[in-house]
Structure formats: structure tokens, C-alpha cells
Amino acid sequence: MSSISTDLLAHVFARLREVQRTLGIEPVATDDPNLLLTNLLDSMGLVELVAVLAGDRGVTAEAIEKAAGHRFESVASLAAAVDGASRNEPRASARGAAQHPSLTLGARSEQPQATCRLTAPCVHLPARIEEADELDVRLGRPPGWLEAHSGIRRRYVWENEDAVEAAAGVGRTSLEAAGLLVEEVGGLLVTSQAPPLLAGLAAAIHQRLDLPPRTVALEVGGACTGFLQALWLARSLIERLENILIIAVEAPSRHLHTEPGEAGEAAALFGDGTAACLATSSPEGPGALPVVDVDLSVSEGRDLLGVAGDGRDSVHVRMDGPRLASRAVEALTELVRETAQRHKLSVEELSAVIVHGGNGRMPGLVARRLGLPAERVWSQTGETGNLGSASLPLAWARGAAINGPVAWAAVGAGLTLASALTLAPVTSATRVP
16 A cells, blocks of 8 residues: 555545545545445446546556456555556557457448338337335335436336237337338347247247238347347348348346345346337338448456346346446447447547446446537436346437437447447438448
């Protein structure tokens, strides 16, 4: 501890108090360097503090985490990690200049080829609403705890509703909005991380929609990256199938129990819901978004997030909160930057950024790292809970008018990474080559 300068410790404490005030936490009263960070900030607050300190020193947050061995204990250990990162990593000449090799997607000279367009987003949320205060009681936590820690104000759960029928319903609505008959659908892609039906989900929705027997029905995994994985597959198949219906449906309340303890608190982050849209090769369609890029990759991090069970009826989400939060924010930020750079765009030129938010505070942190106003980074997690594969289409459906390129990004269990770029919507006066 003696090797850490007094000035650096004072700076870390000053930034700590700023973050605490931002999060509505009473600032720490003493400058004891042995204070444990877990008693001062939650995981997202720690991510924010590290990001601020990284910006002050002109290094990446990842460099500070690496210097700390990906474990932050006391304020002194954080200060030591900041000092170590400053000594070992060259200062970035501009925001985002330093890149983590496992997150870099690579410089590609891909030219826009909009053979696939997205249109007719539709969403259905269950009738049953659980407010954060209600969940606090079930978790054995004081009022306001869940919202303060996760940014989630409410979530929706299926209760007695038929989630499979709800998924088929948004599919019908999407087709009606696009002006298509079921006979014109070439393929159905269904994605879910917490399916309401453990086997035969795509076939069940196919039958509820009364699609022709030869309409392809496929199920796509990927957890929170599921929608973009389905879009990647749709784009690959679009010339052959022409019109592909994508449906995301989530029912975590059927599998995870909100109860006191870490597993129950993780369960409370997830909500139920379903969303659909159409991927089409049609050259025109009012409001359709031309898809010019979908990129998938896998990063290290399988130990950060997973699902475990006892082999009977107990299933719970296992996550390393601080490390997962930090890695997810870093990954989402880099995915957006790399997607824009591949197409010679600046982040500021994006009409919107649509991100999957593991909790309600994460999109705001991504916006800050990207240097964008919070309203330009779209997510509904705070209002619905984490909807997994349905998060991105929900944010799109409830977002503002799109008038330019949009970057999409998600991080899934494993860790899987996914990003996409869509162009300005097609209008009656616009024809995409």
C-alpha cells in the first residue's frame, strides 16, 4: 500500500463518491483505503467507477481489471490496479483506440448488400405485471432494493396465459402488418433462452400459425444473442426462402423462482414476453430496414454466466456479477464501435443503438462509454426485465422513428457476441439496390 501515492488514493475516493452520488448512495465518509468495495458499490456501480478511472488515466477498463486479476477487493487494491494499468498499457490516443483481442471483430471491407430487410416488428407482453416492490418482498429485500441495484422497475410474467399461442399471435400480427399470407412464408425461425415448451417449440408455433407443411421451421439458440443469430441465419437463407418469420418467445418465470438468496435475485432480473418480425427479400416496403451486416463470434467467459439445476425441478442462473457486468458493458461498446467502423461510420452518425441489457442500468453505461445521449441507446429492460432473445425486437418496436443507420449488439451466455447494422428505412421514394 505504501507504493500507492496519496494523490492517487485521493482521486479514487473522489471518483468513488461521485459514482455513489450518481447512484443515489450516501457517499463514504472516510478515506480508509482498506474499505471493501463490495460494501460501497454493487457490481454495476463498480463497473461505472472503473470506467471513469480508466477514462481519467487514458487506459481501458479491461486493463485495470487485468491488473486487479479481475477481482476488486479494497479501495487500495483498486488504486493499485489503476496504477498498474497506467504503467503497463500505452495511453489511448482517442476513445476506443485500445481493443481487447477477444472482442475485436476484425477490419472487413464488406460493402453494403441489402438483400435482406426487416419489417413489421410486433410485441406481446403478458397481462400479469410484477412491480419491483412486489419482487423485493419475495426476495426478502427492503423496498426499492431491486430497482436501485438492477434498474428494473417491473417485469411481466405469463401466469395462466398460453405462451405458445401468444408467440403465434405476434407472428400473425407481423404477417398482417407486412401484408403477407401464410402461404407466402418460406421459413419460420424461433429463438428462446427459456422456452415455454422444452421440445418441439418451432413445430408447435408452426402449427398454431397454420403454415404450409413445407414451410421450414427451425429453432435457434444463443440465449440473449438469439435474435441476431436468427437474423444471421435468415440473411443466409433469404434468397432461397424469400420471406422468413422470426419469433422470439421467453418464459423464464416457468423455470426460475424468485425467492431469497442469490439464485432468486438473479431470477428476478428476467421477464416473460414474445416478439416477432419479418425478414424479407422484397425490394421495397415502407419502414423496412435494409440489413447490411450481421456478425457473430464467441469470446472467452463461459465461467461468467450459466444455468445449473439439481436434476429435478430446481433451476437457477449462476453468474459472476462484477466480472460479467464489466465484460458485457465492454463487449457491447466494442461491438457497436467495430460495427460502425467496418462501414466507415462514426458512432455519432448512428441514428440509434439497440442493445440487449442484462439489467436496466447497463444501456446507460454503454451510452456513456460511446459518448451518446442515453435516449440514443435503446433498451426496454428497465420496464420489462431481461427478455433474453426478445429484448432487441422489443426495443426496436418501442423505439423512436429511425432515420439513419442503426447498430444492434448483444452478449449471450458463453460468451456469445452478436452485432448487426441496418440502414435507414425504405420509403416509397427509396429503392435499395
